[in-house]
Amino acid sequence: MSGLEQRAITKVIIDYEPVGKRVYAGIGQTILAAAQGLELFEHGISAPCGGKGLCGRCLVRLIAGELSLPSANEMNMLAPARLEQGYRLACQAQIAGPCKIEIPVTSLIGRQQLQVESQYQAAPVDYPFKRYSVSGLINTSIHHPHSLWQQIEKFLKDRHGVTGLTVSLALLRRVNPMVTDGELAVAVCGSQIVNVAAVDCPYTPFGLAIDLGTTKIAAFLIRLDTGETVAAEGILNPQIAYGEDLMSRLAFAMAGEDNARQMVSTAAGGINELAERLALTQGISVNQISQAVIVGNTAMHHLLLGLPIKQLVLSPYVPAATLPIETAAISIGLNLGEAARVYMTPPIGGFVGGDHVAMIQASRIDEAQGITLGIDIGTNTEIVLAVNGRMLSSCSCASGPAFEGAHIYQGMRAVNGAISEVRLSSGGMGVSWQTIGNQKPIGLCGSGIIDLIAELNKAGVIAENGRLNTAHPRVRTEPGKVPEFLVVPCEESGCDCDIVITQKDIGEIQLAKAAIASGIILLSTALGVKVEEIEQVIIAGAFGSFLRLESAIAVGMLPNLPLKRFSQVGNAAGAGACMSLISERERRRAECLATAIEHVELAIQPTFKRVFAKSLQFPRLS
C-alpha cells in the first residue's frame, strides 16, 4: 500500500530547510499547502501561479523521505536531471511520509526592503485634532462631587467655548472618572474626547496610510496633529502565498467562503504586522492609531473588505463598490485603536483602483498644465493621460510580474544577488553586470532584464520582432528547448547554474512593454493628441524608480521623448494615501477625481489589436 492511499489520515513531520521549520502535515497534502501552515510572512514558498504547477517558481528539493510520483506538470517543467536530483514543485508534490525538504532561497517569499517613499510633500493638515491643557481640576469628593468628564467639559466650555463634546466608550471604560490630579492634557478629535493623559506626556494621535499593492504593502505612520511621517516600511503582501497575480488570488477566494475569509484575514494580517512594526519604531502602541487610509487596486480593495468578487473577474468587470468606504477598523480585522476608523479611497472601475486615484491625487496630474502622462508601474500598470483637465485612464493588466521577475526563467525580485544593470560590449560578446548588494549573481531583476534586452537590441542580438540571433556565439540552441542568451556562466554565478535569458523571457517582456506602450498610444488617440506632444511623463511605483529611462525607451516601453520630460516620483499612491489621512479636504478631492477620471477599456478599442501588435516590436532607434 502506498503512502498516498492513507491521504489526510496520518499526520507526519515535515522538516523545511534551510529555514529550519518543522510542521505536521497530512499524507496527501502538497508541500506548498503544508508550508502554508508556517509563518508565511517570512518563510513561505512563493507560488506566483497560484499553485497550478505552471510557473515553476515553487521549486523545492527532497532531501530525505517520500513524496508522490512527479505530476505531468512537473515532468513538463523540470528536466529529468533536476528530477533525479530531487527537485520538485511544491505545489504538485504530495507528502507520502515524513520528509525533509529544502526550500531554495529563490523559492522563498523573502522579507524585502521595499521602496515606499515618494517625492511628494504632505498636504496641509486639516485633521480635526486639538490638544488642550486642562488645569484647576479639583479632586472628586463629597464636597466637589464632579467627575473627571464633567470637570473637563466645564473647563473646555468656560475657557475655550467648546461644547457638545462626547467621550468615546472605550475611554469611559478605561479611565477612572474620579479626579485625582489638578492638570491633564486632553485630546479631542472632532467632537469626541479621545484621550486624557498627564500634561508632561500628552497624547499624540497617529494615523496609518497604506498602499495595498498586489505584491507589496507600503505603510506610513503619520502624526495626525502635524502631518509628519514618522516611519515608513514596506513588506510583501502575504496574500502572495495564494498566487502572485490578481486572477490567481481572486480564483482562490472564489473557491469557497473559507478561502475568501483567509484572503481577507491574510491581507489584514499584513497590515496589522506593518502597524505593529511601525508603532514599535516609535515606542507607541497600535492602540494610538486612530485613523487609517487604505488605497489599493480594485481587487485588493475587494479582497480586504470581503466584498463580492465574482462579477470582478468576468467581463465587464464590475466593482461591488465605487463609493468611498469609511468603517470601523475592527470590522475589517485591523487591530488599531479601539475606535479607529478606516477610509478606503474609492476605485474607478474593475481594474483601476483607489491606488490610481491616489497617484493622480499626489502627483496633481489633474491640475497639470499641458499634456501630462502618468504611469504607475506595479504588478499591474495604470496609465492616465490628462489633456486640458480631461483625464482618461486605463489599466495594462499583468505587465508587472515580468518586471518583477515572475514568468522569467531566471527572474527574481530586486533583492541581494539580482542583476540590476547590464552592459554589452563587442557586439554582445562581452557582458558586464552589476548586482544588488554586490553579491554573486543569482538571477535577473526587472531593471536588469530591461537593461539587458535594450543592450541586446542595440547590439543586434535580437531582431525587431524579438528573435534571438541563433548565430551569435552567446546564443545557445538545443533541440527541444527555446534559444537562450548566456548572461553569466555557471562558474561566475552564485546559483550553481548558468544565468541566461531565454527566447520565452524576451517574449514575456515584449508582452509587458507592449501593454504599456499601446496603452499610451490608445489614450493619446482617444484624446486626439500625438504621443510626441506629451509634455510631462510622471513615472510612479518602485520599479519605475529603479528603471533606467534610456533602456525603457530603447525597448519601446516608454515613448521616445527627451529625458527631461520624465520624472520618476516613487510611490505616489502611498503619498496620496498619506494626504487623505491627514486631510478631509484631500479625501473629498480624491472622491471627485474618482468620479472625474474616465476609464478606457483598452481591449475593446477598435485599433487595439493593431497597436498592440506593433508595440510588440523593438524599435530601431538611431
Place this chain on the structure above:
Amino acid sequence: MSGLEQRAITKVIIDYEPVGKRVYAGIGQTILAAAQGLELFEHGISAPCGGKGLCGRCLVRLIAGELSLPSANEMNMLAPARLEQGYRLACQAQIAGPCKIEIPVTSLIGRQQLQVESQYQAAPVDYPFKRYSVSGLINTSIHHPHSLWQQIEKFLKDRHGVTGLTVSLALLRRVNPMVTDGELAVAVCGSQIVNVAAVDCPYTPFGLAIDLGTTKIAAFLIRLDTGETVAAEGILNPQIAYGEDLMSRLAFAMAGEDNARQMVSTAAGGINELAERLALTQGISVNQISQAVIVGNTAMHHLLLGLPIKQLVLSPYVPAATLPIETAAISIGLNLGEAARVYMTPPIGGFVGGDHVAMIQASRIDEAQGITLGIDIGTNTEIVLAVNGRMLSSCSCASGPAFEGAHIYQGMRAVNGAISEVRLSSGGMGVSWQTIGNQKPIGLCGSGIIDLIAELNKAGVIAENGRLNTAHPRVRTEPGKVPEFLVVPCEESGCDCDIVITQKDIGEIQLAKAAIASGIILLSTALGVKVEEIEQVIIAGAFGSFLRLESAIAVGMLPNLPLKRFSQVGNAAGAGACMSLISERERRRAECLATAIEHVELAIQPTFKRVFAKSLQFPRLS
C-alpha cells in the same frame, strides 16, 4: 473524608426539580452557583440579597443526595423543623455529592407579564428614513457595465436630487452588485443606503426602545418610518440572579473582571432575548432593528456599558459618564442589525439615571404649568418637583424592593396567587382579600401590603409609630419572635402555611414610604413651596399603576391631596425611550433635561433626619 474536602475536583450531577434541569457541578459549589449555569432566564433561583444568606428567598429542598452541614445563616433563617424537612438556602448549602434539589416555585425567577405601557403618545417621528422606488434599472452587462450601486446612485440623484450617499459595508458584502431586476425599493437612513429589496416587499426599519430597570426590562419594537409601536414586552432583568438590589449587583460586579463581564453580558442577554421575542411577533429578523435607545438608572447604565463602578458605590456616588452615549450596538453585545447603533439617554447623577430623564421627557413635567410633582416608583423611587420651570430631583434608594415583596416575610411579586387587595372589618377581626388570578393566596404583593397596612392603621391595629397592638386577637406573639398579624390562616392559603404580616414587615414599609414622603417634603422645602400647594402629582412605574391611591395616602406615602390631582401614568420612562428612538429632537430635549434637572442628595439636607423620622409615623387621617 467528607465530600467537602474534595472541593472543586469532582464534578457531580445535580437534578433541579420541578424544572427538570440537570447540571454538572463541582463538589463544594453552592446550589445557587451551580444553578447559575442553568438557563437562568426562566428557571434561575432568586437571590435578592446577592447570595449572602440574609434574605431567605432562595429556599430549596434536598430531595436526595448529600449537602454540606447547615451554615450559621441557615440556622438563623430556617426553623429546625424546616431544616429537618430538607429545606436549605441555595446560596449557603454546598454540594457534597450527586443530589436532587427541589426549587419551590416561590424561589424561582419566574417569567412575568410585566406592565410596560404608559398613557403617553409617541413624539412626532423625525427619524431620517426614506424609502425610494428605483425603477428603470438596466441589467449589468458589457454594454451597460454599471453596478447596482452606481445605477441607484444615479437614479436618486437624477430623480430626487439626493447626493452624497454611501452604502453600509454590510450591505455591500451581502448584495450582488450586478443588476438583475429593473425595479427595486431602496431604503436610505440619513446619508446611507441601508437596504435594497423587491418593490413589492419593501424594507421597514425597526427600532428598539428599552427601559432597563433593576427588576424589569421593558422593550418596545417600533417602526422607525411611522413611529408606531408594533409590539411591547417586559421580562425580569436576568441580572436579578446576582442580587435583587443595585448594591448587591454592583458588589458582585466589583468582585472581579469576570464578574463584571458576566453582568454586562447578562444584561445584554436580556435585551437580546426581548429583541428576538419582539421580532418574532412581527415575523422579522433582529437584523432589521437598526437603532436602539436604552434608558435606565445609573447603575444599570454602567453595568450594561461596562463602565467603572467603584466610584458609584461610595459617596459622593460619581457616575463615570453623564454625557449621552451613542455607540455600535455590537460594541455592548447587542445582537441587532449589523450596523445598528445604540443611544443611551444620559444620567443626571449617581442615583438619578436616564430613566428618570425619560420619565420627565415623556410626562413633560418640565413644561407643566404650576407646581408639579413626579414620582417614578421602581426598585428605587425617583422624585422630581417642578416649580416655574426649575426642577429638583432626588432618589429614594431601595424603596422599591419592599413594595415588590422583597424584605417582606411573605412578600412576593405581583403574580398569580399574590394578595393584591385587603379590607378589614370589625376592627380588624374580619379580613377579606383579593388575589391576582383569583387563586388561593400564597403571599402579599406590594399593593396588597400597602392596602393591608392602611387598613391596620385605620382599624387602630397599629399605632402611629407602627407598633402592632399585641392585645389584638389576630396579633400573635411568640417568645423570641417578632409580633405578627394573621392575614390568611394556613387552611385557606395556597402555600401550606399561615400568611402573616410581621412587625418587621411593617418596619420595612415604614422605611420605604418614609423615604418617598420625606423626599417630597425636602424637595418642596428646597423650592420654597408647601406640599399642599402641589397642583399635580404624576405617578409613574408599574407598581404606581396598581397602587390604590387612598391606601398610599393613608399610610403617609403620598401627600394628602385631593385624588383628582393625581394621575397614574404607567411606564413613562419607557415612553421617553420610545420618543428618543424616533426623534433626534427628542434626544436633544432629553439631553437638555439631564443638564437642567438639579439633583438633590436627600441624606445631606440639614433637616433630613428630622423629616425622615417624622415620615416614619403613620398619619391619623380623619
